[in-house]
Amino acid sequence: MLTSFTIVCKYSSEKNNSVTNITIIYVDKITKVNVLLVSEKTIERLCLYRRFLRELRVQRTTYAYSHQLAKMAGLTAAQVRRDIMAIGYYGSPVRGYEVEKLLESISDFLDGPDSLGVALIGVGNLGRSILAYLNRRNSRLNVTAAFDTNPEKIHRVIVSCHCFPLEDYPRVVREKNIHSTIIAVPADQAQPVADLIVKSGVKGILNFAPVHLSVPEEVFVENIDMAIALEKVTYFAQQDNKARAER
Numbered sequence: 001m002l003t004s005f006t007i008v009c010k011y012s013s014e015k016n017n018s019v020t021n022i023t024i025i026y027v028d029k030i031t032k033v034n035v036l037l038v039s040e041k042t043i044e045r046l047c048l049y050r051r052f053l054r055e056l057r058v059q060r061t062t063y064a065y066s067h068q069l070a071k072m073a074g075l076t077a078a079q080v081r082r083d084i085m086a087i088g089y090y091g092s093p094v095r096g097y098e099v100e101k102l103l104e105s106i107s108d109f110l111d112g113p114d115s116l117g118v119a120l121i122g123v124g125n126l127g128r129s130i131l132a133y134l135n136r137r138n139s140r141l142n143v144t145a146a147f148d149t150n151p152e153k154i155h156r157v158i159v160s161c162h163c164f165p166l167e168d169y170p171r172v173v174r175e176k177n178i179h180s181t182i183i184a185v186p187a188d189q190a191q192p193v194a195d196l197i198v199k200s201g202v203k204g205i206l207n208f209a210p211v212h213l214s215v216p217e218e219v220f221v222e223n224i225d226m227a228i229a230l231e232k233v234t235y236f237a238q239q240d241n242k243a244r245a246e247r
């Protein structure tokens with residue numbers, strides 16, 4: 001179990017300011033200081049394991065082997081063991097990993113020991129779906145505040161989340177310990193909204209608007225674009241069809 005840790009992110013200007021490596025300096029239960037280098041890919045895989053562990057918990061499974069997690073994630077058991085060892089958790093060779101304890105360790109590692117607030121800006125069609133999806137999961141990462149500029153939405157509770165006027169964002173960030181914000185506003189509003197997020201001291205942005213955001217190096221932006229993902233899938237589906245036709 002981790003007791004405290006410091007995260008140092010290394011950014012690459014060639015990779016659109018994205019994080020390439022994350023160094024974690026942590027103190028474990030026997031108060032030894034350890035330094036780890038955790039890649040962005042490892043973080044993604046840990047998020048995936050957490051999702052599968054939650055499913056196992058719902059099925060009332062108490063223990064899981066690395067090969068079970070590997071099968072669910074489409075990885076090798078050795079990769080799973082390496083990732084889990086990287087966060088200082090060890091399973092039993094006989095019984096595997098204790099689902100509840102591993103979930104707790106991964107959550108401590110990914111989210112930190114305190115619950116961190118997440119905000120959403122733009123409570124339209126997409127914003128409402130995001131709220132419904134994220135807030136029904138049993139997670140420490142719930143959207144705790146939503147923001148919009150439409151007077152018909154302001155000060156209403158939408159999908160169980162209070163919608164504040166956008167100008168309240170800096171105050172609510174401080175009061176609700178908000179560390180990340182989801183952008184779901186029209187494309188032409190995304191950059192001014194990102195500027196407000198940065199000015200308010202928030203360092204993580206999940207951007208659904210189809211625009212490139214200019215932010216300082218220390219701010220981590222993850223872009224999600226369903227249209228581009230679909231274009232990619234369609235391209236590879238065609239390649240596969242061509243390859244099949246040539247066989």
Ligand code: NAD
Nearest residue numbers: 122123124125126148149150184185186187209224225226
């Ligand atoms: P929408 O018009 O239904 O909702 C937009 C919301 O943002 C509205 O409630 C509006 O009042 C609010 N808004 C506008 N300007 C704002 C501002 N400056 N500050 C705060 N709130 C503001 O649009 P939508 O369909 O929900 O799409 C939202 C964004 O998500 C668009 O940029 C769209 O292109 C994008 N989108 C992305 C994906 C994806 O896969 N990434 C999928 C669908 C939509």
